[in-house]
Every structure is written in structure tokens, then in C-alpha cells.
Amino acid sequence: MNHETNLTAGHYVVELYRKLHMIPEKAFQEYETAKLVAAEMVRLGLEVKTGIAGTGVIGTLTTAKPGPVIALRADMDALCFVRNKKEEMIHACGHDAHSAMVLGAAKILVADPPECGSVLFLFQPSEERQDGSRQVIATGELDFVDEMVGIHVRPADELPAGQATPALLHGAVQIIKAEIRGENAHGARPHLGVNALEASVLAVNAVNMLHFDPKVYHSLKVTRLLVEGDTYNLIPDKAELHIDVRAQTNTLMHDMTEKISRAISRSAAALEAETIIETVDFTPAAEYNEGLVQTAAGAIRHVMGSSRPPLLTPGAEDFHFYATYLKMKTAYIGLGAGVTPGLHHPDFKLEQDQLIKGSMILATIVKERLKN
Ligand SMILES: [Zn+2]
Ligand SMILES: [Zn+2]
Structure with a gap:
């Protein structure tokens, strides 16, 4: 990855984050979000499949040489709050940031592709209700995936901005x-x-x-x-x-x-x-693959200078059904993005300039895992 690519990707990720932030949608109703991520991936020249378990989208980057299949997973749904007796959708868990970061990783990897295998960019519906991943699994679209990496922005008090862990230990x-x-x-x-x-x-x-x-x-x-x-x-x-x-x-x-x-x-x-x-x-609780977690830690060190140890968090994540049902190797990055006042808070805010680091970490992991 050269400096030029990162700079362009940096603007790209922030711009996409802002666009996605403006269209928060309910679980399984992420129509505008799906349309936006699909259009972006088509523009990047990826092969794109829509309508995965309803609103899910998968983009594929294939290299000329056979090799493992690695998926980068983003979630897309927002949360519903009642304010002034009116329902209001808000991206209060950062799923817009995750989608933007995975698109940023796609942009980096299209410009600088891995040596072998293929990369799937998965945009999953309905994480908050904990039922989106199982419905995506049921489509069979991920049956041939060997490894998967997820990412979630973290609150400032859990993980300071500018730091990241390769293993967020959900219960x-x-x-x-x-x-x-x-x-x-x-x-x-x-x-x-x-x-x-x-x-x-x-x-x-x-x-x-x-x-x-x-x-x-x-x-x-x-x-x-x-x-x-x-x-x-x-x-x-x-x-x-x-x-x-x-x-x-x-x-x-x-x-x-x-x-x-x-x-x-x-x-x-x-x-x-x-x-x-x-x-x-x-x-299910997180059960990560040690080798993939090591690769992720190396990617974090490469991007940020140092990597934080695995981080215990009491929340649940439906990401872990991928490892449970499809027996794939997984790792899940926690990215310190200065989230305040906290996740699931209607006034949710994050530091947008941290997001490019998430994209770079994801792209670095892919490059490392898909080496000849
Ligand atoms: Zn959430
Ligand atoms: Zn979340």
C-alpha cells in the first residue's frame, strides 16, 4: 500500500461513512444502504451479488491464482429510538462505520490486490436482532469461505482512539x-x-x-x-x-x-x-483461530505501531454463528474510534479519521493471508 492509495482511501472512507450515516435503516430493511454499498462495489469493479438473505450484499475480488477465500464482514442495520414520541432510526452502534471501513478495504485491495485466492466483502443485514448472520449462512453463499474477519468501533473508555485489538472477546x-x-x-x-x-x-x-x-x-x-x-x-x-x-x-x-x-x-x-x-x-461466545488472530495483531502493529491484547466485552455478536455453523477460522477487530457517550446511545459520535485505520488493518490482514 503506498501513501497515495491510503490518502485517497482515507477520504473515501469518511465520505462513505457520512453518506451511510444519513440513511439509518431497520433490520432487514437496509434497502438504501444495500443500494449504496452495491453501487460502490460495482464502481470498484467487483462482482456484486445483492438480495442475500433479503438486503445483504456480497462483493467478490478474485485473483488469477487459486488460494483461500477470506471474507471481510460488515453489518448494516441501525437502531430505533423513540424521541418526542416518534420513532427515529439512528446509527448508534457504528454499523455505518463498519460498512464504510469494509468498502475502504475493498478500495485498497482493488488498487493493490493480494497474490492469490479471493476476497469476499460481506454486508450483513440485521445484526442487532442477532438473526442476520444465520439467515446469510442459510443462503449457502458462504459455504466455501475459509476465513472471516469482522470489526467493531469501541467506546473511548474501553479502547482509546488510535488503538486496536485483534480479538474482541464477546460472551x-x-x-x-x-x-x-x-x-x-x-x-x-x-x-x-x-x-x-x-x-x-x-x-x-x-x-x-x-x-x-x-x-x-x-x-x-x-x-x-x-x-x-x-x-x-x-x-x-x-x-x-x-x-x-x-x-x-x-x-x-x-x-x-x-x-x-x-x-x-x-x-x-x-x-x-x-x-x-x-x-x-x-x-455463541467468540472462539477465534489463533493463527488468524496473530495475523490480525501483526496487521494492527503494521498500521498503528502496536497492538492491544484481546479485549473482554460482555456484549454479544451474531458474527460468532459463522464460526459455529460454517467452521471457518475467524478473528474480530476492536477499533478504538473515540466513541462517546457510548454504543447504543442516541448521541453516538466517533472520530471519523480513525476509520481509515480499520480499512488498512483489514486490507493488510487479507494481503498477509493471501500470500503465495
Ligand atoms: Zn449494537
Ligand atoms: Zn454493533
Whole structure:
């Protein structure tokens, strides 16, 4: 990459960021965003496919020599806020920045292509709802991808502007939903029924007494308890319990889910209530490929002078379904871009001149991985 290319790409990334920032759209309704990124990639001379899982777009840069396929992934959706009783879409998670950075990497790589293999530029719909990546996976368009790299801008207090990590360690999340079934009875004859509310309370206490390895970040919170009926002199026969579970590793998430489910069913059974337990909204934790993370760290050092160690973040990312389902090697860059007041804040702001660094890091990783 020469200085000239970087300078042109720098202006390009900021200009695109500003354009994308003006068209924030809902999950799976990223029509204008998709149109813009597709048009840009056509202009760059890439082969472009639109309509991937609805609004997704994939651009491909193929070299003359066979080699691995590496994908750079951006997300496209914005967030909905209610201000003055009106719904307003805002790019408050930086997905416009991610799309601009991946387009910037495409521009750099078109000017200075890798030696072999091919590069996919993936613009994924609906990250915030955690269902976009699975729908993209279902199209089969990524079946032949060997490696994938994602990137996310970080708040200033998490990672100072001008610094980057090659491995943002997202945790796993899952909601455990338990339906507790008892038996109705008159309030004066509780011994003839099975109180679903009492069984729920017992289950909540049991769950809160479970302990897991304190060295691995985790949390469990009862977030909802619904008891059916509006009659207060009746023994309730049905309740629903929701537990939000977070774990830094997939192994711990598995262990927590099993023990929580058992604690609920056994404590309910102690009062003769029955339980139906299901898990919903699972998103896996980050499981990166060490070699790819090393390459990413090298690219960060090349662009920024130094690289930060892997960074733990409690949030979830639907990016990790790519590794789970398609068994590809992944890495995920955290880029310090001076985000204030924070992610998912309606007044979200970032330092635009940091974005070119993201593009350069992504392009450098591709060049390094696709060497003859
Ligand atoms: Zn977000
Ligand atoms: Zn995000």
C-alpha cells in the first residue's frame, strides 16, 4: 500500500461513512444502504451479488491464482429510538462505520490486490436482532469461505482512539424460559392444588444459589416472572420464568444452562409442579483461530505501531454463528474510534479519521493471508 492509495482511501472512507450515516435503516430493511454499498462495489469493479438473505450484499475480488477465500464482514442495520414520541432510526452502534471501513478495504485491495485466492466483502443485514448472520449462512453463499474477519468501533473508555485489538472477546448469551405448571385450587384449600407461584419462587431461589467458576465471567438474572390469572383467592396453576444467562465461554454457557434447568425442574418438582423448559435467543461466545488472530495483531502493529491484547466485552455478536455453523477460522477487530457517550446511545459520535485505520488493518490482514 503506498501513501497515495491510503490518502485517497482515507477520504473515501469518511465520505462513505457520512453518506451511510444519513440513511439509518431497520433490520432487514437496509434497502438504501444495500443500494449504496452495491453501487460502490460495482464502481470498484467487483462482482456484486445483492438480495442475500433479503438486503445483504456480497462483493467478490478474485485473483488469477487459486488460494483461500477470506471474507471481510460488515453489518448494516441501525437502531430505533423513540424521541418526542416518534420513532427515529439512528446509527448508534457504528454499523455505518463498519460498512464504510469494509468498502475502504475493498478500495485498497482493488488498487493493490493480494497474490492469490479471493476476497469476499460481506454486508450483513440485521445484526442487532442477532438473526442476520444465520439467515446469510442459510443462503449457502458462504459455504466455501475459509476465513472471516469482522470489526467493531469501541467506546473511548474501553479502547482509546488510535488503538486496536485483534480479538474482541464477546460472551455467549441465552434466555432460559421455564413454564411451571401446577393445579388450581380454592385459596381456602391450598392443599388440594399445586401453587405454580410458590414453585417459581423456590426455583428462583435455587437458581440464585448456583455457583460457577468465578475466573470465567458470567451472570444469571431472573428477568421475568409471569403468573397467570387475576383472581387473588385462587391457587395459581401456571407461571412463566425467564432467566438471562451470560457466559464468557461456550463451555460455561452449556454447563450453566444444564444446572439452571435442573435447579428449576427439581425445585418445582419438590412442590409437585411440572416444568417445560426451553432455551431461546442463544448467541455463541467468540472462539477465534489463533493463527488468524496473530495475523490480525501483526496487521494492527503494521498500521498503528502496536497492538492491544484481546479485549473482554460482555456484549454479544451474531458474527460468532459463522464460526459455529460454517467452521471457518475467524478473528474480530476492536477499533478504538473515540466513541462517546457510548454504543447504543442516541448521541453516538466517533472520530471519523480513525476509520481509515480499520480499512488498512483489514486490507493488510487479507494481503498477509493471501500470500503465495
Ligand atoms: Zn449494537
Ligand atoms: Zn454493533
